[in-house]
Amino acid sequence: xxxxxxxxxxxxxxxxxxxxxxxxxxxxxxxxxxxxxxxxxxxxxxxxxxxxxxxxxxxxxxxxxxxxxxxxxxxxxxxxxxxxxxxxxxxxxxxxxxxxxxxxxxxxxxxxxxxxxxxxxxxxxxxxxxxxxxxxxxxxxxxxxxxxxxxxxxxxxxxxxxxxxxxxxxxxxxxxxxxxxxxxxx
Amino acid sequence: xxxxxxxxxxxxxxxxxxxxxxxxxxxxxxxxxxxxxxxxxxxxxxxxxxxxxxxxxxxxxxxxxxxxxxxxxxxxxxxxxxxxxxxxxxxxxxxxxxxxxxxxxxxxxxxxxxxxxxxxxxxxxxxxxxxxxxxxxxxxxxxxxxxxxxxxxxxxxxxxxxxxxxxxxxxxxxxxxxxxxxxxxxxxxxxxxxxxxxxxxxxxxxxxxxxxxxxxxxxxxx
Numbered sequence: 001x002x003x004x005x006x007x008x009x010x011x012x013x014x015x016x017x018x019x020x021x022x023x024x025x026x027x028x029x030x031x032x033x034x035x036x037x038x039x040x041x042x043x044x045x046x047x048x049x050x051x052x053x054x055x056x057x058x059x060x061x062x063x064x065x066x067x068x069x070x071x072x073x074x075x076x077x078x079x080x081x082x083x084x085x086x087x088x089x090x091x092x093x094x095x096x097x098x099x100x101x102x103x104x105x106x107x108x109x110x111x112x113x114x115x116x117x118x119x120x121x122x123x124x125x126x127x128x129x130x131x132x133x134x135x136x137x138x139x140x141x142x143x144x145x146x147x148x149x150x151x152x153x154x155x156x157x158x159x160x161x162x163x164x165x166x167x168x169x170x171x172x173x174x175x176x177x178x179x180x181x182x183x184x185x186x
Numbered sequence: 187x188x189x190x191x192x193x194x195x196x197x198x199x200x201x202x203x204x205x206x207x208x209x210x211x212x213x214x215x216x217x218x219x220x221x222x223x224x225x226x227x228x229x230x231x232x233x234x235x236x237x238x239x240x241x242x243x244x245x246x247x248x249x250x251x252x253x254x255x256x257x258x259x260x261x262x263x264x265x266x267x268x269x270x271x272x273x274x275x276x277x278x279x280x281x282x283x284x285x286x287x288x289x290x291x292x293x294x295x296x297x298x299x300x301x302x303x304x305x306x307x308x309x310x311x312x313x314x315x316x317x318x319x320x321x322x323x324x325x326x327x328x329x330x331x332x333x334x335x336x337x338x339x340x341x342x343x344x345x346x347x348x349x350x351x352x353x354x355x356x357x358x359x360x361x362x363x364x365x366x367x368x369x370x371x372x373x374x375x376x377x378x379x380x381x382x383x384x385x386x387x388x389x390x391x392x393x394x395x396x397x398x399x400x401x402x403x404x405x406x407x408x
Contacts, residue, residue, distance in 0.1 A: 001223060008272070009216075026259050028266045029208045029242050051265060135390075139372040142381055143390040145357070150408055153357050153388075164355045171372075 006151050010094035011047040016061040050102050060103040065089050068109050071116040078123045084147040093121055093151045132160050211238050217406050219277040224407035226393050227350040228284045228292055233308045239274055285315050288350050290343040352394040359388050362404040
């Protein structure tokens with residue numbers, strides 16, 4: 001899956017914005033939004049928030065987890081624990097990137113948040129590499145991956161799955177009588 | 187104009203036979219999209235979902251035709267339509283790619299299924315697969331086979347084209363709790379064992395083990 005498609009899914013998350021225009025309730029296929037009144041916070045999906053922001057029609061309120069103190073806590077937890085701790089948001093990396101790239105003027109301490117999220121990401125990816133390594137070397141057939149986000153899974157997907165499939169192919173070719181030469185991509 | 191757009195949410199619920207709201211419909215489409223993207227095999231077709239979504243989109247577009255240009259509401263509706271259209275076409279495209287890749291097997295499966303079973307291909311996809319098969323055969327004949335000695339002029343495509351590999355690993359998230367799912371061992375000196383899939387948990391395992399759960403909707407691929 002392309003990272004932009006993961007970002008596409010992240011754009012469905014809800015954020016609060018403060019619009020500077022007024023508009024009646026609108027009835028989208030995916031749910032109702034609004035009404036919009038200048039100065040009153042309203043919940044919208046991220047894709048809409050970013051579009052309105054680009055047209056300078058609103059101010060985005062950062063999600064509650066996007067806060068220096070909270071993220072520092074998460075980073076400490078993540079470094080202390082050997083397993084994955086619950087991520088601040090299932091789309092924390094994508095949302096940080098989207099909101100900081102398009103609305104950094106609405107987010108206090110944007111640079112610190114960027115560094116913290118990057119630290120959390122790096123710690124988690126290092127753990128992910130370690131566990132993928134032990135998964136393969138112990139030839140496991142099942143792994144539980146709670147607390148992993150879609151973006152994290154996606155960064156390791158093609159490499160991990162291709163390697164597993166290649167190993168499977170090599171192994172099944174060693175045993176006589178099994179049909180080899182099946183399509184191993186996907 | 188606002189009347190044209192604001193009756194949107196209410197009148198569409200009644201016009202469909204089943205009681206699926208547009209919100210649930212879009213969620214269904216996205217789930218089908220991701221499942222199809224990540225499963226090694228072609229899944230059952232979801233033509234009711236596709237048709238309902240198409241209906242919603244055409245309906246909404248017809249409404250938008252009546253709106254003057256530059257209207258704020260209309261532009262928001264257009265953006266949403268574009269997003270849904272993207273998911274829909276990506277879904278259909280990934281099915282077509284699989285059909286092209288595994289066409290002899292897909293056709294064999296479709297033609298050998300019992301009458302009551304749900305079909306894997308929509309009528310359009312079936313026509314596409316048949317045509318693809320015919321074109322491939324014609325092409326092979328024209329380019330190579332007719333120059334071969336008479337006893338080598340046939341080729342069995344079912345044997346020549348690779349089958350989908352059901353043993354590949356997939357990532358999945360559990361929607362309904364499943365107890366005692368059998369995990370087959372990787373090597374001969376390991377023993378098989380069972381795992382419980384708890385609701386909301388995520389796993390990495392072989393597609394073959396959980397394929398039936400994907401089609402019932404108890405788990406979905408991520």
